[in-house]
Amino acid sequence: MPECVQAFTDGACKGNPGPGGWGVLLRWGEVEKEICGGELDTTNNRMELMAVIVALESLKRTVCVDIVTDSQYVKRGVEEWMPRWKRNGWRTAERKPVKNRDLWERLDAALGAHQVRWRWVKGHAGHRENERADQLANRGIRT
Numbered sequence: 001m002p003e004c005v006q007a008f009t010d011g012a013c014k015g016n017p018g019p020g021g022w023g024v025l026l027r028w029g030e031v032e033k034e035i036c037g038g039e040l041d042t043t044n045n046r047m048e049l050m051a052v053i054v055a056l057e058s059l060k061r062t063v064c065v066d067i068v069t070d071s072q073y074v075k076r077g078v079e080e081w082m083p084r085w086k087r088n089g090w091r092t093a094e095r096k097p098v099k100n101r102d103l104w105e106r107l108d109a110a111l112g113a114h115q116v117r118w119r120w121v122k123g124h125a126g127h128r129e130n131e132r133a134d135q136l137a138n139r140g141i142r143t
Contacts, residue, residue, distance in 0.1 A: 004064035010133035011047025022051035023136025036140035056110035070123030
């Protein structure tokens with residue numbers, strides 16, 4: 001069996017803010033699961049966060065997870081910004097409240113259960129699984 005679950009995630013928004021969707025393709029070996037959903041009034045960044053949150057929260061047990069995203073906002077947020085935000089009481093370096101704090105805190109909790117590795121891919125550049133996650137995110141807008 002494979003070492004890690006792969007989670008390909010993406011968010012989409014028609015207008016920013018506007019109707020949005022998130023999509024997740026989970027893969028463990030030959031087994032795949034597609035998940036999508038959306039909100040009527042949201043932003044692209046919120047949908048990118050929701051995709052990763054749902055991917056992690058949908059896992060039934062603690063596992064190693066490779067998250068593949070085209071969102072620098074999410075990847076850098078987790079790897080670079082979140083530790084400092086938490087130390088600063090969820091405030092930025094400028095002492096302003098962190099945007100989307102509710103989702104960052106939810107993501108932080110979901111990350112705690114798993115060993116996560118992050119990989120960024122360029123969006124809309126022909127990466128097969130990222131394109132599938134994008135299709136799911138766009139389907140989520142309509143749900």
